[in-house]
Amino acid sequence: MRTSTDPFQALADPGRRAILMLLSQDKQSINSIAGNFDISRPAVSKHVKVLYEAGLILIKDSGRERYCELNAAGFDEVKQWLGYFDKFWNNKLQNLENLLNQKHNTK
Amino acid sequence: MKRDLVIKWYFPHSPDKVWECLTSPELVNQWLMKNDFKPVVGHKFQFHSKPLPKMGWDGIVYCEVLEVVPNQKLVYTWKGGPRPGVIGLDTLLTWTLEPDGEGTRMVLEHSGFKGFKNMIASMFMENGWKKGIARRMGKVLNEMP
Secondary structure, three states, X not given: OOOOOOHHHHHXXXXXXHHHHHHHHOOEEHHHHHHHHOOOHHHHHHHHHHHHHXXXXXXXXXXXXXXXXXXXXXXXXXXXXXXXXXXXXXXXXXXXXXHXXXXXXXX | OOOOEEEEXXXXXXXXXXXXXXXXXXXXXXXXXXEOOOOOOOOEEEEEOOOEHHHOEOOEEEEEEEEEEOOOEEEEEEEEOOXXXXXXXXXXXXXXXXXXXXXXXXXXXXXXXXXHHHHHHHHHHOOOOOOOXXXXXXXXXXXXX
16 A cells, blocks of 8 residues: 555645545545535545555556555554554653652662 | 544542642652742743654743633643744643542643644645635735844
């Protein structure tokens, strides 16, 4: 999977979030995404490329159309980022406790 | 979906000792990260750590002190991203201390993940793509450079 773009950067854009919301309903061709948003196909293609490079969607060719669908694995990374701080702080607060004990428990 | 992060901790030390560890840059460096913190409201400072490119983080946390109540409460922003000027994470840290017998109860709240969480939650859990949203979002798309 390509992840040359930071998924958070891809998600930071409301327009791209709108495309993801649409894809959360069902896979869509690029033409049908463009139809849903009243914008040009090239503009949609640009956003789709960013989402693809961030690993948030998959693109599959079917006949003449290219279909986009959500890539659950890409969202795992985003969820992982949220879970990251849980571990991070528990680790750091343990450091803090050790430091306090070191500083003040030298009876 | 998980709500904002809340971690509770008990230290067998008085609040002023814990406070010192939260507010002295040298001590914070020892248990958290390299920093140029000052316990002064409005002070802007940074934490520096090892970059995590996979997480879209360049290793710098940008912060601003919002509230300082000695031995009781400390609040600062906690922002970071893949490179300078690009903020992917815009969050808030709230530290509260409360004496408990000989020791201190500390609560750390790391909040502000809501935007991302709500978005992810709504994408995967909400039923029904409401009509109208697509049009409004289309407008947003159109207005983009």
